Amino acid sequence: MTEQQIKRVVIAGGGTAGWMTAAALAKMLMPAGVSVTLVESEAIGTVGVGEATIPPITKFNTQLGIDEHTFVRETQATFKLGIEFADWGGLGERYFHPFGRYGFDLEGVEFHQYWSRLKSLGDEHGLADYSLNTLAAYAGKFLRPELDHGAVIGQLGYAYHFDAGLYAAFLRRFAEGLGVTRIEGRIEEVEQDSASGLITALSLDHDRRIEGDLFIDCTGFRGLLIDGAMGSAHKDWSHWLPCNRAVAVACEKQGDPLPYTRSTAREAGWQWRIPLQHRTGNGYVYCDEHLSAEQAEETLLGSLDGAPVSSPNHLRFRTGHREEFWVGNCVAIGLSSGFLEPLESTSIHLIHMGIAKLVSLFPRSTDAPVERAEYNRLMTDDFTHVRDFLILHYKATKRDDSPFWDYVREMDIPDSLAGKLELLKSQGRFFKYDAELFDVTSWLAVAEGQGWGPQGFNPIASGLSEANLKRSLSNMRASYAKAAQVMPTHQAYIDRFCKAAPISFATEPA
Amino acid sequence: MSAERILVRGTPVQAGVIGAYLASRWLAAGRALELAIDPEDNTAAPFVTRPSIHRLHGEIGLPTDQLFARCGGSPVLAAEAQTADGSSVQLPFSAFGVPRGGLEFHQYWLRASRLSEQADLTEFSLSLALQNAAHKPPLAQLAQLPVEFGIAFDRAAYGNALLSFAKAGGASVVESGNEQEQDADLVIQCSPDAGAPKWHGQELTIALESDIPGLEWHHLSSAARRFASLAAPLSNCAPEQAEWTRLAVAENERVADMRELLSINDPLASSRPALQRKAEVFVACGRIPTEDYEVFTPPEWLAALWARGVRPRRSDRMAERLPDAQLLDWLDQLRGQIASLTRQVQAA
Known part of the structure; x- marks a missing residue:
């Protein structure tokens, strides 16, 4: 097999995962001579996963050298002290999961x-x-x-609620400032070496071709590279976590934003409420074996604080993760790597963990079986614990x-x-x-x-x-x-x- | 009559560690603790403790400085273990060099050694420099330095001091053979021949190993601490028993990994999966992956891998962020600082 030195990282897909990865790699590895290119298409929408986070996000931002107040201002963020769970133990009951310790x-x-x-x-x-x-x-x-x-x-621990789209845009400015190249374009084909199976380039629309040594798949649920090209199977956990659909909608905010997320258990799943400075994010995560999309939408729209400011966005997902997060010279980060419902706001954290482990195990060449195995083992552990x-x-x-x-x-x-x-x-x-x-x-x-x-x-x-x-x-x-x-x-x-x-x-x- | 009674069997120092901790953290109204001492402890070697001794002494209110003076204490900054070929290796409790920008020192050393010839990695360990110095610094001075350290005690003196402490805390101490085993709800057996640690029924066995200095201390202290942390009514504690055993066995697996690393010729060919993974990842990129419930610290693993001839093929890419000249200057300065600090400590 041809051993290729890793000098060019290509990230497929923008959104939260793509730009978090680009920003971190730019900060940590560009000074060591690694170039970072991100390909995204404005024609393809992003899921905008996240919005609610857990305390390690503060560490991620700090490591990048991001000023907290600037970040909060630019992402319409609010502070988050924990999560209130309503109707989970039994109807009419509620409790709070705090981010700081007890006593x-x-x-x-x-x-x-x-x-x-x-x-x-x-x-x-x-x-x-x-x-x-x-x-x-x-x-x-x-x-x-x-x-x-x-x-x-x-003892106070905190995280943020933020607008995931604005966070991606904020990190894009940050990453581009550090030298990340952004290419607007739609990926039409993933080119692979016929002998090794390694990805050699992404073919884009208008006959463009982006070559690289290491490819990061941030293409969301599609998993264009990790699934489509590299064929990493999906490990299914829907037996234990049967919710497989969500409908999300933003509404006008009412009053001052609360410093916590609210999760309310519903007939066939649960509903989130995430207060931002400019609006409130809402969504209903449910199991389609027990509830139709229409019923879920009706329940969601009937329980908003204010008037909707967007159309309901219906999503379908499979709970679980890739059998292998890193295959050949392709690493999946974000939704392409797996999905766990955002009940404890772990989506962005799992992106963070993927990035941190990639930086820790960053390979010198494409022939990195040990680093790959270790990365896959650690990420599997992370998903399993959550x-x-x-x-x-x-x-x-x-x-x-x-x-x-x-x-x-x-x-x-x-x-x-x-x-x-x-x-x-x-x-x-x-x-x-x-x-x-x-x-x-x-x-x-x-x-x-x-x-x-x-x-x-x-x-x-x-x-x-x-x-x-x-x-x-x-x-x-x-x-x-x-x-x-x-x-x-x-x-x-x-x-x-x-x-x-x-x-x-x-x-x-x- | 006490509602619950524990009997501990072992040599003075073994029963002393368990007894002192349980007397302080478990003994209460309605509970009895009896220590049956086997006076035939013919071990001449000092009783070596690891850095966790400071925490344990603090938890139960033992005055480390007084014990240090009374029990012939000497600081230990690295454990010395034997390898299969008869050579010895020092496992330092603190990191080599200093980390920089979130990256361990040895990654920078690896890169520097490819640029120019460097002193051996062990020359960048303050722990090893102090451990090998002619005179060890006093406790108060060590506490001011950026190093972790344990203490080596005279075995008999330390054992007797701990037994006195346990006695003052309400434990009874008898010579082996005079204990009342039939009344015990739990017998804690400190045994060098046990094979595996286990808490089952009315017997809790602490499997003691002493081939690496500090291990005997670790097994005793973590067994006592874990038992106290899990303590449940002794008549109804099946989940606690299972958890104690699970954690103790997991730790023993990590010790077995280290033992194998020190004893086999090719760690990369080890049949122990966790050790093989450690060696492979280290060779691949210089990282040392940790497992759950590690006993040895990353610097100890680094020293052991290094001593066994396992070398990374490359340094971490992040080490390349530092320009060559700056990197080499930094290493020179660091080595000079370690030498200078060691001289100052010796002169004090």
Whole structure:
């Protein structure tokens, strides 16, 4: 096989995945002599996946050297302190998955063990009373934690809601500023070496040809390169995550934007609500075996905060991932690599992880079987960890009001999840795998919020006297309540530091 | 009568580590802890601990500096292990050089060594420089330096100190043979011949290995910490038992990987998949992939791979961001700083 030095990276497809990849590779690898070219066509729409993110996105932006307030302004972003889940455990119930931790550990013992013990003594304060993120979110407050803000506000974790289209445009400017070449054009053919099967070039419309050494497939669900040319099979997880359709629509915003995403469980899936500075994003993720597209659209449009500002966009997807994310000299990043419903806002995170691992394992030549195998192993782990956490939301429910909920409540779950749940339910034990994204706070929030929380506590938590336990936890609650009280409102923070220019929907490009 | 009773069997230092931790973190009203000591500990070697000792001492309130003075303590900045060919290799607890721009130092070294002849990678380790210096710096000074370190204790003195601490915390200490095994809800057995760690029924076996200094400490301390973290009513703890065993076995697999790396001629041909992957990825691009529940740190793996002659074919592309002259200057400066710091510490 001919060994080709990697000097030219070609990214097929713009959108969030394409431009995130272009920006990161430009920043990290162009100084090392690698050129980056991105091919996209304005004639092909992007899914605009994401909009809601999780805290590691702040690290991605920081690594690129992006000023946070500029980014927020230019993407109509708002800050996000967590996710509210409504009607998941049972109809009429709600809970909050915060991005910052619960309480403070005492004497080296995890906080939630003390909380469980206090609960066993009859105390009724919930985990939310020990979460600054939750208290601030429900009070509509936000403050970016700084080093001199102290330990309580220092616990605040946050991410963003943003307009994915504007984020892609923002990163495009950034990447082009670093020297990325953008080519407008439609990919008509993927050329491959007949002997090695490696991709040699993309043939574009108007008889143009873009040669490269390494090709990144950011063509979305189509997977033009990874599937069409390289034939990487799809690993299907719809048995555990049966939703396979979504309908999305933006509406006018009403009032100040809330600093959190809302996920409301519906008859055959769930509905998201994502507040931005200029509008509110909405969507209904559902299973078409239990609901028609018309019914889903009707439900969605009937539950908007304001008037729609776009036409409903219907999407079809398959939950799962590529058996191989990297085949030959082609790496799939974004929707082309796989899809997990955005229940925990992980779509953009999985793009970030794909990029980070590619940079870490960036090959010198096209003959890189070891780097490829390692990349595929790590990405499979990432998808699997997220999958298990998503399944928890469906499995841990009491709902029996529709065939959809009957199915997910009764379905088998992966062994990896079953073992974890057993430990968590018994006495709040949680052991995180090294590369696992969601930590004990996240697992506790969802399990407890849906009625599958710890039934006991670690006996070590008995080391604190009852009086001291009550006093310590009471002090914590007071500290969190006070901190939330003194924080500025989310809107005031945005107004002060990063207010975006208003957009008129009458003139906004589609 | 106590509702729950644990019996720990081992040499003074083994029962001491387990006993001190459980006395501090598990013992409470309604619980009893008995330590049955086998006084026949003929091991002459010091009891070597890894850097995690500082955390464990902190968790249970043991004064490290006092124990250091009372128990013949000496800092350990790298563990020295034997290879199959009889040579020894030092596994430093801290990184070689300093990372730059999110990239490990050895990637820059690899690139520099292709530009011009460089001192061996081990010359860029402050840990190794201090470990091999004639005099080790005092604890207070070490704590100010950017290095991780454990402590080697006189085995008998440290064991006795921990037993005293456990006793003060409410544990009872008896000589082996005088214990009351029939009343124990759980027997914790510290055994060098156990093969695999296991918590099943009323017996928890800690499989002790000591071929790499610090391993015995690691097995004891993580067994105690993990047990306390999982502690459940001993009459009803099947999930906790399974989880304890799973985690301990997983760690043992990682230790077995290191043992095999040190003992076989061609790590790339290892039959252990995780080790083979480590070696292959390292050769391919200089990265050291980590598995879940690693025991050894990346610098230790790097040192072991290096000592066994495994070399990357190339450096990371990101190392090329630094211009040649700047790269070579930086390496020179770094080596000079390590030498200078080591001299200063010696002179202090």
